[in-house]
Amino acid sequence: MGAEQQISPLVAIVGQTGSGKSALAMRLAEHFSGEIIAADSRTVYVGMDIGTAKPTVVERGRVRHFGLDVVTPDQPFNVYDFKQLADRAIADISSRGRLPLLVGGSGLYVDAVVFDYAFGPAPDSDMRAALDGLSVEELQSRVLAGGLPMPENSRNPRHLARVLESGTILRQPRRLRPNTLLLGLQPSLDQLRSRLEARAGAMLAAGLIEETQEIVAGYGEREAFRTPAYKAVMAYLQGEIGLPAIGDAIVANDLKFAKRQRTWFRRNVCIHWLNNRDTFAESVDLITTLLNK
Numbered sequence: 001m002g003a004e005q006q007i008s009p010l011v012a013i014v015g016q017t018g019s020g021k022s023a024l025a026m027r028l029a030e031h032f033s034g035e036i037i038a039a040d041s042r043t044v045y046v047g048m049d050i051g052t053a054k055p056t057v058v059e060r061g062r063v064r065h066f067g068l069d070v071v072t073p074d075q076p077f078n079v080y081d082f083k084q085l086a087d088r089a090i091a092d093i094s095s096r097g098r099l100p101l102l103v104g105g106s107g108l109y110v111d112a113v114v115f116d117y118a119f120g121p122a123p124d125s126d127m128r129a130a131l132d133g134l135s136v137e138e139l140q141s142r143v144l145a146g147g148l149p150m151p152e153n154s155r156n157p158r159h160l161a162r163v164l165e166s167g168t169i170l171r172q173p174r175r176l177r178p179n180t181l182l183l184g185l186q187p188s189l190d191q192l193r194s195r196l197e198a199r200a201g202a203m204l205a206a207g208l209i210e211e212t213q214e215i216v217a218g219y220g221e222r223e224a225f226r227t228p229a230y231k232a233v234m235a236y237l238q239g240e241i242g243l244p245a246i247g248d249a250i251v252a253n254d255l256k257f258a259k260r261q262r263t264w265f266r267r268n269v270c271i272h273w274l275n276n277r278d279t280f281a282e283s284v285d286l287i288t289t290l291l292n293k
Helices: 021-032 057-062 079-095 107-114 125-132 136-145 157-166 189-206 208-219 228-237 243-266 279-291
Strands: 010-015 034-038 099-103 180-185 271-273
Touching: 010 021, 010 107, 010 243, 010 279, 021 034, 021 057, 021 099, 021 279, 034 079, 079 099, 079 107, 079 157, 099 107, 107 243, 125 157, 136 157, 180 279, 189 208, 189 243, 208 228, 228 243
Parallel strands: 010 099, 010 180, 034 099, 180 271
Antiparallel strands: none
């Protein structure tokens, strides 16, 4: 048996926010006796449930999930942390004869796993805490002052902080992990907008405003609030928009985020984009082929 055949299978499901990744993953996990690893930079936070569309208690009872409720909103968490978490989860799930499903819209988190990114030593916790308190402009100034290379996305605070922590930009390989299948969902703009509108209404009905207030009261305003739903509620709480406008603001924020996600994933030539007719049946066929290699 070759070295590649000894690497356990992994299925990744990616796409824009609201594209139906989680629902498809639940069906596939139940069909293939799988377990889900959430590749989402926001569902790692305790208490941020409604605004991140985190799987419900019932759903977690049906299918085991990893990567949820890992840290509190005042604690740092980045792609380095996620890669360690995901690698451990994949090994655990595979050791029990089950199928790991990596599911989410955080492109860098997904890439770190499926392309097996290598990272330097874990960053110093004190340094990371200090960097988390700086603005984008302050981080950029430190990068320039240190004569370090500016990351491609020079407005992303996590990318800037990582350059400062490591002292360089770690150039990563783009060779897909063996025995790995990447599936992508791409609904039409009309379908996406309709789903996002329904989700925004459900979030507000479920208590999104109250959840936001509780998080602010417990942890203050944090970087985690860059999530589209919380950004809209914060605009309301700060008097920038009225109560009736929150739903529209959530959808507008989601669509902007979805556009960035689409751009990110479209660069990945390894993704098999599913048709919009029967994504479950097509996924079952592709995963069955992977498992029968």
